[in-house]
Amino acid sequence: MAMLETLDTSSEFATDEVEASLPDPRTGYRAFALGAFKLSRDEYFVRIEWPAKGQTRSHLIPADAFLRATMRDVAWGFFYGWVNFDHVIGTRNHYGKVDLYAGTFNGVLREAGVDYCEQFETPNIMATFKAILRDWTNAGFDPFAAPEETGSAFGPKNGDNIEAIERVRIATKRMPGLPDDSPLRDHLPVNRQFADVVQDEPQIHAAEGFEGRLHAFNLFKYLSRSDVTWNPSVTSVCKASLFCPTTEEFILPVFHGNDRIEWFLQLSDEIIWDIGDKDDGSPRARITMRAGDICAMPADIRHQGYSTKRSMLLVWENATPNLPQRYESGELKPYPADF
Numbered sequence: 001m002a003m004l005e006t007l008d009t010s011s012e013f014a015t016d017e018v019e020a021s022l023p024d025p026r027t028g029y030r031a032f033a034l035g036a037f038k039l040s041r042d043e044y045f046v047r048i049e050w051p052a053k054g055q056t057r058s059h060l061i062p063a064d065a066f067l068r069a070t071m072r073d074v075a076w077g078f079f080y081g082w083v084n085f086d087h088v089i090g091t092r093n094h095y096g097k098v099d100l101y102a103g104t105f106n107g108v109l110r111e112a113g114v115d116y117c118e119q120f121e122t123p124n125i126m127a128t129f130k131a132i133l134r135d136w137t138n139a140g141f142d143p144f145a146a147p148e149e150t151g152s153a154f155g156p157k158n159g160d161n162i163e164a165i166e167r168v169r170i171a172t173k174r175m176p177g178l179p180d181d182s183p184l185r186d187h188l189p190v191n192r193q194f195a196d197v198v199q200d201e202p203q204i205h206a207a208e209g210f211e212g213r214l215h216a217f218n219l220f221k222y223l224s225r226s227d228v229t230w231n232p233s234v235t236s237v238c239k240a241s242l243f244c245p246t247t248e249e250f251i252l253p254v255f256h257g258n259d260r261i262e263w264f265l266q267l268s269d270e271i272i273w274d275i276g277d278k279d280d281g282s283p284r285a286r287i288t289m290r291a292g293d294i295c296a297m298p299a300d301i302r303h304q305g306y307s308t309k310r311s312m313l314l315v316w317e318n319a320t321p322n323l324p325q326r327y328e329s330g331e332l333k334p335y336p337a338d339f
């Protein structure tokens with residue numbers, strides 16, 4: 001995950017707050033309540049229900065897409081700003097509290113007054129999302145994996161995949177491979193789509209007096225061995241500057257709404273990005289990024305990426321405190337450069 005302020009998502013905190021039904025006698029899945037929201041799933045779809053204008057409204061999301069989005073939201077500790085699961089449902093991080101909303105950032109639903117938003121303490125919504133992932137992820141389905149590298153999310157309840165949804169998060173302190181820091185991925189296989197990536201490590205020759213103070217590793221090799229997709233991990237930390245490289249295949253399972261500027265450096269292959277307005281989702285731009293391209297994603301947009309061939313992307317995050325307030329107040333412009 002790409003946050004510096006780390007939330008311990010591995011503990012079972014607030015589990016007693018989770019409101020879950022007994023398993024449905026036909027499908028085997030539990031239903032969950034979170035405030036006035038109700039969430040349930042069947043063989044193909046997740047159904048989210050909420051109250052608006054005196055009626056119950058509902059929205060369906062395919063189960064695989066929902067589990068991929070929820071997995072990212074949980075693993076990233078609700079990330080920076082907005083995590084839109086699709087054009088209707090999403091979360092907004094207030095760093096301590098989290099909004100769950102339906103239609104609030106969809107221009108049409110908002111205009112019709114059928115949107116709904118409720119705020120939760122982070123541990124409560126986290127515990128519910130984790131319980132949903134546990135119950136709704138079947139054996140053989142890995143929400144972090146590319147579709148070609150995982151089994152099916154569909155059908156009636158069939159076992160679970162706890163190992164996949166509780167992967168140990170990589171939280172690099174300075175750089176992988178340093179003593180007491182995250183390991184290089186020598187024990188993981190090279191991904192099928194990165195078979196051509198050179199696996200040599202750089203030689204380190206420190207001048208006298210600098211032994212143990214100079215470090216280098218082969219980032220392309222490191223990324224070629226990533227077993228997850230669309231999961232920027234903090235890989236170098238220099239004050240508030242976080243390099244969060246990631247490997248991408250198929251679709252970013254969320255439309256991320258930025259609360260700060262992010263820079264993208266395309267390290268290999270190609271990603272196409274759809275960019276929309278952060279508040280109502282109306283389309284703004286489409287960008288094709290090829291190896292070597294650099295792009296600044298403004299602070300007032302949402303974006304979703306598509307990568308047919310597994311590719312390598314460096315997401316450069318700015319963890320300076322109070323950035324969301326500085327953009328929202330207008331003190332900072334939403335884009336980093338004037339042309």
Ligand code: PHB
Pocket residue numbers: 229230231232246248252256262313315
């Ligand atoms: C982003 O929202 O900036 C983002 C999220 C996940 C990725 C890449 C980019 O894998």
Ligand code: FE
Pocket residue numbers: 256257258262297303
């Ligand atoms: Fe983003």
